Amino acid sequence: MKREVIQGALENVLSTIENLDKKSVLDVFAREGDWNSYLIYNRCQKMECWEIDSAFEKKLKENLPNAKIKILDSIKTINNYNIDKKYDVVFIDNSLGIYGKNQYCEHFNFIKNTKRLVNKGGYLIFNVSVKPFKGKNYKEYENQRKFFYKTSETTLDYLIQFYKDLFGINSSDSITIFPREKFNFKIYLYFFLVKIV
Numbered sequence: 001m002k003r004e005v006i007q008g009a010l011e012n013v014l015s016t017i018e019n020l021d022k023k024s025v026l027d028v029f030a031r032e033g034d035w036n037s038y039l040i041y042n043r044c045q046k047m048e049c050w051e052i053d054s055a056f057e058k059k060l061k062e063n064l065p066n067a068k069i070k071i072l073d074s075i076k077t078i079n080n081y082n083i084d085k086k087y088d089v090v091f092i093d094n095s096l097g098i099y100g101k102n103q104y105c106e107h108f109n110f111i112k113n114t115k116r117l118v119n120k121g122g123y124l125i126f127n128v129s130v131k132p133f134k135g136k137n138y139k140e141y142e143n144q145r146k147f148f149y150k151t152s153e154t155t156l157d158y159l160i161q162f163y164k165d166l167f168g169i170n171s172s173d174s175i176t177i178f179p180r181e182k183f184n185f186k187i188y189l190y191f192f193l194v195k196i197v
């Protein structure tokens, strides 16, 4: 019973983004940045990081010294976003399951709105769990997940089509998936890379 990170998963995502060194990146769930975000920071031109918990701010500044850091509620900010500022890449590395004060679940209540933050031709990188494992508040998570995906039978093919529909994507080239983590030796978590056209 263990979770296993697939080595190089995010590196694989990043290597498919052309000219990342000339791109602006927004990381909406930054924590201290030393799990995944630093890999993007090291390769992009400039980065802005959002994080709700001010306890992470000091270490985040140390880990990503040239990033612009904002302590705010990213989900509320995304859902109310009416600023013209856009980014070439938006990285959405939310916690899994139910989180916050039990008010959020995965990316279900804001993912559609992330498109507003991305320049034309830019990218969204986000986590998709194909077969979630039973963590805290699993029953509630299962309910919210079923409501969002309109089924609990979420094969990878189903989810690819689901996100194509959600973002209005016609071309298969605009969505790419990368295995991210295994649970009990089976891949359950993927990075989805979506090109916004």
Ligand SMILES: C[S@@+](CC[C@H](N)C(=O)[O-])C[C@H]1O[C@@H](n2cnc3c(N)ncnc32)[C@H](O)[C@@H]1O
Binding pocket: 028, 029, 030, 031, 032, 033, 034, 035, 036, 037, 038, 050, 051, 052, 053, 056, 072, 073, 074, 075, 076, 093, 094, 095, 099, 100
């Ligand atoms: C999985 S961690 C991110 C890891 C990070 N990308 C890294 O590479 O180190 C998720 C983070 O999202 C933060 N978070 C949770 N809800 C949030 C919200 N509504 N707004 C902003 N950040 C939030 C958590 O505090 C946590 O630090």
